[in-house]
Amino acid sequence: MARKPVKFCVVDAFTDQVFKGNPAAVCLLEDEKDDEWMQSVATEFNVSETCYLTRIVDSDSQSTTPRFKLRWFTPVTEVKLCGHATLAASYFLFSYGLVNSDKIEFLTLSGILTAKKVPDSKTSNSIDHQNGDVQEEYFVELDFPVVPIAVHNSAKISEISKSLNGASVVEIHETTTEEDLLVVLPSGKAVVEAEPLFDEIKRCPGGGIIITGPAPPESGFDFYSRFFCPKYGINEDPVCGSAHCALAPYWSKKLGKCDFVAYQKIIWTVRNRRGRNQGFYPVTY
Known part of the structure; x- marks a missing residue:
């Protein structure tokens, strides 16, 4: 049986310039992968965090907020919480039109985390002169837990x-x-x-x-x-x-x-x- 390709993106979080910020690899999975596979891929990427998204489809839910399982791996181990990789995952979903919402919920080892798209009121939207598309300017706001x-x-x-x-x-x-x-x-x-x-x-x-x-x-x-x-x-x-x-x-x-x-x-x-x-x-x- 042919292997299914995995969609992935490497995002430099907290910057608008390439090769700056803190890189995170974001992998969008169509189905669950075992821990050994996820750790091996994270080791291969060898960035501070590699995260894995799996869409949750709940036909009984009345909520319109998209939900994803989210897990984070360093090159050597899984961790319970990661900020910059969650930001990278949110940006990946928002910017590539993979969610039709300004809010995302992530089910993680640290509970339910939320990300919101917040318009940047201080700047106007820019135009991509190559294809004429309007590029939306926004921030991603994360709601994270207090760690006692x-x-x-x-x-x-x-x-x-x-x-x-x-x-x-x-x-x-x-x-x-x-x-x-x-x-x-x-x-x-x-x-x-x-x-x-x-x-x-x-x-x-x-x-x-x-x-x-x-x-x-x-x-x-x-x-x-x-x-x-x-x-x-x-x-x-x-x-x-x-x-x-x-x-x-x-x-x-x-x-x-x-x-x-x-x-x-x-x-x-x-x-x-x-x-x-x-x-x-x-x-x-």
């Missing part, structure tokens, strides 16, 4: 500090989903200057290590962060939406606010889409 954190064993501070080449550690928390460590440093400057030792990070407890610190007052940002996850086959993730699911509630409590402009060391952006080398990430908690 708990205080981690303070006896591990010296071990964590060693994995960051001696960086001063203020406190350590642990996320309750992937058991990533959220490590607070004294300042955003310390976050930028941190020198991760990836072999040491692999020996640390938990999954990955999120480091964060308060942004300088003059920067225009609320907090800085970086995410190291060599156990997942990614030394440093340029864009990490799932990390911000833990960062937002932490900084909401610290700063007494619910809207943030967050800066990641390998810069990424939603609003101005300027790419990997500059930008910001707005977070609403």
